[in-house]
Structure formats: structure tokens, C-alpha cells
């Protein structure tokens with residue numbers, strides 16, 4: 437099959453979160469199974485143009501009643517055999533993408549012209565196919581920035597060369613939908629009849645993800661459990677109704693992890709590699725982590741790690757909220773160390789700086805640091821993810837394969853990947869809690885720390901069990917292929 441991934445992020449080019457990992461690693465897994473995959477994304481400033489190859493000539497893209505002109509660049513995704521490479525194409529438009537930040541900058545977190553930027557991007561996808569003379573069987577869009585591609589396919593392009601193309605939309609996070617003033621609809625160049633027919637309308641605003649969900653031939657999200665949760669009022673962010681309506685075309689496929697990057701046996705970011713048969717490297721990583729974080733270098737004290745965007749979704753309010761967060765209390769009351777890496781909401785970054793100065797056993801580094809995220813996964817004994825909701829979650833899978841026991845809320849992809857500890861039978865791979873509140877976090881950490889000091893054999897058995905699990909992409913990529921084939925069969 438010929439598959440075109442339409443995404444605002446893809447590693448190693450542009451990343452703010454798990455979406456970027458997923459797009460590239462799924463593409464790689466599909467290519468390894470023999471499919472022809474291309475990726476298209478905007479050319480932001482963070483993508484160095486001098487390392488890309490320019491396609492000849494400029495490209496015109498219909499916008500509103502007129503046309504916008506751009507350049508197209510290309511590069512191969514690293515790490516693939518030359519016989520089946522994945523080409524990434526970059527849409528280069530100075531006014532829309534020639535700036536720092538993918539969706540925004542700290543002073544303007546959601547660029548005012550985002551609806552215009554991503555309308556342009558989604559329309560450019562079709563012009564790109566014409567330009568390179570390559571028409572996909574499957575147009576696979578990811579999240580709200582790419583959600584207009586299925587809409588354009590359905591209402592503008594499904595004739596001529598795209599007559600046999602189907603669209604798939606993957607929802608990575610329902611919390612971000614791209615809701616803007618409907619004045620922006622003019623950039624699509626489509627009629628108001630289509631505005632209502634495609635379901636853009638959202639309380640007199642324009643909702644890009646909603647229109648994508650209505651228009652795509654197939655839909656999925658990134659874990660089976662989140663697919664079910666997203667159809668409920670509690671988790672559906674007001675789109676539960678249309679997800680229920682489209683449930684025959686909607687499924688959950690768990691993300692895999694890129695085992696070329698996340699594998700303790702080959703990891704180049706950690707002091708010494710290790711595997712299930714020889715765990716010396718993990719001890720070294722713990723030592724290095726304690727040193728780097730200025731924590732006392734004691735191998736007997738359990739280290740809890742956390743690597744996260746610092747936003748409400750990740751449970752940071754319940755952890756670090758001034759006066760009510762549980763981190764202060766569990767670090768004060770329990771014999772443990774807590775190593776944190778993250779960036780995000782300003783209040784939380786400030787609170788972490790303050791907690792780091794008050795507590796000798798809690799240390800936080802603010803920022804985005806790939807190397808350190810690997811060291812935390814390898815050097816910690818436990819990894820904390822108290823998410824409010826978690827469509828898939830990658831860090832708990834990294835943790836399991838690094839012999840680091842996850843402590844997670846029982847939600848979304850965390851439910852699908854972690855099995856709760858049973859202290860009577862010794863079974864399980866992690867520690868889980870149902871309700872998200874500071875007390876539940878405190879109690880579950882207490883339970884894990886109790887097990888560390890009192891049930892050490894069970895803890896070691898859990899580590900081993902986690903390391904034996906297979907989270908590689910091969911199985912999930914097969915499920916995507918199944919979905920593509922099913923969609924092609926029902927649509928064209």
C-alpha cells in the first residue's frame with residue numbers, strides 16, 4: 437500500500453510530545469513490512485533547510501478565493517534501508533511556518549493564525565501529491581492540525597487522481613481540538629453548506645478535529661481502553677456523542693515504542709547498557725542519576741522518576757499544587773528520592789523550583805532533555821504517571837522495558853499496558869490507583885515504597901516481568917494495516 441502520513445510533528449524533525457514519536461515509528465514499522473510510506477509536515481524554523489533537498493519550482497495552493505505559494509523540501513527518514521526509504525516532505529511557507537514554535541511560543545501559546553496555517557498545510561498535501569505524481573491509497577492524518585485533510589479529500593478532492601484514496605484520522609489527544617472563530621472558515625474556500633454538513637460547527641465556533649472526525653473514512657485512537665473512555669461524557673471532551681455515532685468506524689490501537697531508540701541493551705545515553713540477564717548497568721545508571729540530580733548516592737533508597745509535560749492532563753496539580761499537592765508530603769514522610777524532568781505551565785515550573793530547594797530528596801530539572809529522559813528511565817526504580825487521562829502513554833512502556841516499575845493511574849493506555857501488583861500472589865507489573873486525588877497518589881506511592889522495603893523479591897520479579905513484555909511496533913503496525921485494508925474495502 438501507498439500511505440501518506442500527514443502530521444504537524446515527526447521525529448527527528450519536530451517534536452513536542454508522543455505524536456512525533458508515533459508518526460515516525462509507525463511509518464518505519466510499515467516500511468519494514470514492505471509498504472511505501474511518505475510523511476508530510478510543515479517546515480518550521482527548527483528544521484534546518486540546509487540539510488534538506490529542495491524540489492524544483494514553487495507550488496501553488498488554493499486558499500480562500502486565491503492562492504498561496506510555497507516551496508517544498510525533502511529528506512529521508514534516518515535509519516531505513518535504502519531499498520525502501522521513507523521520504524519526508526516539508527511544506528515551506530515563510531509567513532505561516534517561518535517562526536520559532538510549532539503551535540505557539542511562551543508569549544503566545546496558540547498562534548492566532550493557527551487555523552489559517554493548518555488549513556494551508558492540509559490543502560498543500562494534495563498539491564504535493566500532484567507535484568510529485570504520487571497518489572496514496574491511504575491518507576493518514578494525525579490530530580487536529582491535520583484533521584482538514586480528510587475534509588478536503590471528501591468535499592474537494594475525491595475525484596480524478598484521488599478517486600481511490602481513503603482517509604484515516606488518528607486521535608492522539610481529544611483535549612486539543614483546534615477550536616477557532618468561524619471567521620477562519622473562509623480560508624478553506626468551501627461553502628457554508630459544507631461547514632454544517634462536515635460538522636465544523638461547534639457552538640458558533642469552528643472545530644477542526646470535529647470536522648475531521650465526521651469526514652474521515654476511518655478513525656482510531658492510540659489505545660483500546662482510551663477508545664472506550666473517549667465515548668463517555670467524562671473523557672470525550674464534548675466529542676463523545678459523535679464518537680459514539682461513528683463507533684462502527686472507530687477503534688483503539690495501542691502505540692508501540694521505537695526499540696532502536698528505547699532499549700536498555702543498546703541505549704547510548706546511559707553510562708552502561710544492560711539487559712535482563714545482567715543488570716549491573718541499571719545500578720550504574722541509578723548512581724549517575726543520583727549524582728546528576730544531587731541526591732544522596734545510596735543504592736538502597738528507591739528512586740521515583742517523572743518525565744512529563746507539566747500540564748493538568750498529567751496530574752501535576754494533584755502532585756505539585758501549592759498547599760494540596762501530595763509530592764511535598766510523600767517526600768517528607770517516606771524514605772525515597774524523587775527525580776523530575778519536565779517543562780510546561782509556569783506555576784508548576786515555579787513550584788518545582790521551590791520544592792527542590794525545600795526538600796533534600798526531591799530534585800527537579802526544568803526543560804526538555806532527551807538524554808536525561810533516558811537516564812531517568814534507566815536509573816529510577818519506579819516511574820510515576822498520575823495522568824488525568826492518557827490516550828496511550830509511552831513512558832510507562834519505556835519504564836517497563838528498562839526494569840523501572842510504573843506507578844500509574846488506571847486510565848487509557850496505562851490500563852492496557854500495566855497490570856496492578858497483587859501482594860498476595862506477587863503478580864503484576866506496576867502499582868495502580870483509580871481516582872485521581874492527592875490522597876490516592878500518596879497512598880499508592882506509600883504502597884510501592886512499602887513493597888520496596890518489605891517485599892523485595894516480589895519487586896525484583898515485577899521488574900523482570902516488565903522487561904520481558906514486547907511493546908515493539910510490529911504487532912500494532914499489523915493492526916494499522918488491517919484498518920487500512922478494511923477502510924479501502926468498505927470505501928472504494
Ligand code: ADP
Nearest residue numbers: 453454744745778803804805806809829830831
Ligand atoms: P504526551 O504525548 O501526552 O506528552 P507520552 O507519554 O505519549 O505523552 O509521550 C511523551 C514523550 O515526550 C516521551 O517520549 C517523553 O519521554 C517525552 N518527554 C516529555 N517531556 C520531556 C522532557 N521534559 N524532556 C525530554 N523528553 C520529554
